[in-house]
Amino acid sequence: xxxxxxxxxxxxxxxxxxxxxxxxxxxxxxxxxxxxxxxxxxxxxxxxxxxxxxxxxxxxxxxxxxxxxxxxxxxxxxxxxxxxxxxxxxxxxxxxxxxxxxxxxxxxxxxxxxxxxxxxxxxxxxxxxxxxxxxxxxxxxxxxxxxxxxxxxxxxxxxxxxxxxxxxxxxxxxxxxxxxxxxxxxxxxxxxxxxxxxxxxxxxxxxxxxxxxxxxxxxxxxxxxxxxxxxxxxxxxxxxxxxxxxxxxxxxxxxxxxxxxxxxxxxxxxxxxxxxxxxxxxxxxxxxxxxxxxxxxxxxxxxxxxxxxxxxxxxxxxxxxxxxxxxxxxxxxxxxxxxxxxxxxxxxxxxxxxxxxxxxxxxxxxxxxxxxxxxxxxxxxxxxxxxxxxxxxxxxxxxxxxxxxxxxxxxxxxxxxxxxxxxxxxxxxxxxxxxxxxxxxxxxxxxxxxxxx
Numbered sequence: 001x002x003x004x005x006x007x008x009x010x011x012x013x014x015x016x017x018x019x020x021x022x023x024x025x026x027x028x029x030x031x032x033x034x035x036x037x038x039x040x041x042x043x044x045x046x047x048x049x050x051x052x053x054x055x056x057x058x059x060x061x062x063x064x065x066x067x068x069x070x071x072x073x074x075x076x077x078x079x080x081x082x083x084x085x086x087x088x089x090x091x092x093x094x095x096x097x098x099x100x101x102x103x104x105x106x107x108x109x110x111x112x113x114x115x116x117x118x119x120x121x122x123x124x125x126x127x128x129x130x131x132x133x134x135x136x137x138x139x140x141x142x143x144x145x146x147x148x149x150x151x152x153x154x155x156x157x158x159x160x161x162x163x164x165x166x167x168x169x170x171x172x173x174x175x176x177x178x179x180x181x182x183x184x185x186x187x188x189x190x191x192x193x194x195x196x197x198x199x200x201x202x203x204x205x206x207x208x209x210x211x212x213x214x215x216x217x218x219x220x221x222x223x224x225x226x227x228x229x230x231x232x233x234x235x236x237x238x239x240x241x242x243x244x245x246x247x248x249x250x251x252x253x254x255x256x257x258x259x260x261x262x263x264x265x266x267x268x269x270x271x272x273x274x275x276x277x278x279x280x281x282x283x284x285x286x287x288x289x290x291x292x293x294x295x296x297x298x299x300x301x302x303x304x305x306x307x308x309x310x311x312x313x314x315x316x317x318x319x320x321x322x323x324x325x326x327x328x329x330x331x332x333x334x335x336x337x338x339x340x341x342x343x344x345x346x347x348x349x350x351x352x353x354x355x356x357x358x359x360x361x362x363x364x365x366x367x368x369x370x371x372x373x374x375x376x377x378x379x380x381x382x383x384x385x386x387x388x389x390x391x392x393x394x395x396x397x398x399x400x401x402x403x404x405x406x407x408x409x410x411x412x413x414x415x416x417x418x419x420x421x422x423x424x425x426x427x428x429x430x431x432x433x434x435x436x437x438x439x440x441x442x443x444x445x446x447x448x449x450x451x452x453x
Contacts, residue, residue: 013308016300017048018231018417025367028440028451033367036422040229041178041345041413042371044209046293047231053296054233054289064288065257065279079288082295083278089298090223090240091214098240099278100291104205105130107224107239108172110281111201112136114249119168122159122198124152126179126335126380131172131203145383148336149185153192160196169198175207179377179384179411181317181345182336183207190219201241205229209415210313210343212306215241227294231301231416236290247276255283301416309416313344316414316423320346323427329353329434333384333409344414347375349385350434355408356449361438364451366429368422371411381409 015021024032037045057078062071064079083098092098101107112134115121121135124143132142143159146152156171163169171193176183186202193200201222204213208225215223222241228234251258251274258280261273274280301309321338324330329351334340350358359372374381387407412426441452 013304013312015419016231016304016309016416018045019048019051020045021417021419027367028364036366036368036425038412038414038418038422038426039369039371040209040415040418041181041206041375041411043228043234044231044415045417046233047297047300047417049300050232050293050296054293057289057292061288064286075288079286079291082291085295085298086238087240089213089302091212091216092240093216095243096215096241097243097246097278098238099246099281100286101224101237101239102235102287103130103228103237104203104224104226105134105237107237108201108203109134110239110252111170111222111224111245113252114245115139115170116168116245116248118165119170120163121170121172122156122163123172124155125383126177127172127174127377128178128203128205129376129378130205131174132377132379135172145335145380149188149340153185153188156189157192157196160193160198166197169193169196171198171200172203173200174203174205175213176210176343176345177335177377177380178206178345179347179375179380179409180333180335180340181206181342181413182334182340183211183342186218186220194219199242206343206345209301211310227290227297230294230297232293232297233290236287236294238294243276246281249281251283252281253283257286258283304416313415316418316420317342317344317346319420319423320412320414320427323423324348324430327431327434330430333381335380335384344418345411346413347381347384347409347411349409350430353433354449355410357438357442358433359410360442360449360451361433361440362426362429364442365433365439366425368426368429370426371413373408375409375411382407385409 020037023035025035026032060071060074062069062075064076087098101110108130121140122143123132124145126145141159143155146155160169173189174184175186190200199221201224202220204223204225207213209230213223222239224239227236258274259272260275263271265271324332331349333347349355355372359370362368362370385407442449443452
């Protein structure tokens with residue numbers, strides 16, 4: 001590729017402004033460097049626009065739904081309009097509900113509590129723990145990891161066809177793996193689920209920040225995601241989708257806001273009529289700023305143009321994969337193979353290195369933040385590393401001292417706010433560490449690999 005062509009490729013769009021883009025961090029070898037945040041899959045930095053929108057609203061902060069004052073009226077309007085913005089962002093059906101939660105994990109636990117009593121749940125062992133663990137243990141069928149998208153669909157079809165009794169069923173599947181970044185065949189899985197009388201919930205925590213998510217086009221029944229992965233602050237999430245199971249379920253939390261009418265009975269008991277709207281599962285004073293920040297992020301990503309953002313991210317993916325391929329000691333983890341479409345999440349191991357040691361050296365010596373461990377997807381990571389997916393291990397904790405091997409991996413993840421320079425610095429650091437080793441001594445402390453002092 002010529003220099004002019006490479007420059008043209010990089011000019012697809014500039015990174016979106018994010019908080020922390022100019023933060024400097026100290027290096028153990030001396031001096032400071034601008035921090036390279038390459039852990040977007042855990043938490044993406046907040047967009048500057050989102051932060052500015054929240055700051056502009058903050059002086060007008062007020063209670064919602066029950067206040068007669070101007071600020072309460074304004075906050076209520078802001079809160080409810082946020083639902084509409086998010087519903088539009090997700091291309092929801094007119095009858096769908098948008099429920100505000102604390103996170104993807106919270107959303108899927110809410111849905112787990114709303115399952116019909118005889119509902120079976122089908123989930124692949126490759127899921128993040130947020131999607132793997134909330135369901136009633138006696139009603140879960142855990143499916144083996146597929147090695148192709150087509151095998152995923154066939155595996156699900158067989159499991160649904162063989163289920164007994166033939167009652168209600170729910171399939172839970174990720175849109176993009178938080179370990180490999182690979183895209184899952186959501187539309188095809190949804191078709192298989194519906195053909196066998198099952199419903200499907202999409203864990204879009206890693207998909208929504210990178211790609212458009214259309215509830216109608218994918219034909220999913222619910223979608224769950226977190227604000228802190230969508231360039232909004234911590235503490236807010238969404239469950240959006242069909243209302244019938246949610247309306248029939250007991251409220252996720254009992255309290256004010258979820259209740260429509262409360263009456264004291266003559267026998268001393270209390271009778272409660274619960275809301276049937278999204279408020280049924282939103283008891284207590286809501287996180288207005290969290291809801292508004294998600295809506296702001298949805299608006300910002302839409303206006304920036306997902307096609308442009310996706311094109312730029314694909315360039316970054318290609319650059320990292322090409323750069324890592326030039327280092328023979330590096331093995332990139334994949335479930336579906338090198339040609340599988342993916343988002344900006346790449347996990348790998350380095351021959352001769354403890355993954356925690358390598359990640360610690362990237363941070364301490366180069367100012368690069370990545371993630372190491374099992375990424376709250378223990379069965380999948382252990383499978384990809386050739387270990388026993390049923391064995392236990394602590395999430396993110398190394399199992400060996402620096403210099404010893406461990407059954408953990410390193411994850412680099414990026415997105416709309418990642419500068420090209422951070423990618424190049426990361427690749428240069430990987431090559432230098434592999435070729436020359438770490439410049440500093442490291443030790444294990446509290447389950448983490450840290451620089452020795």
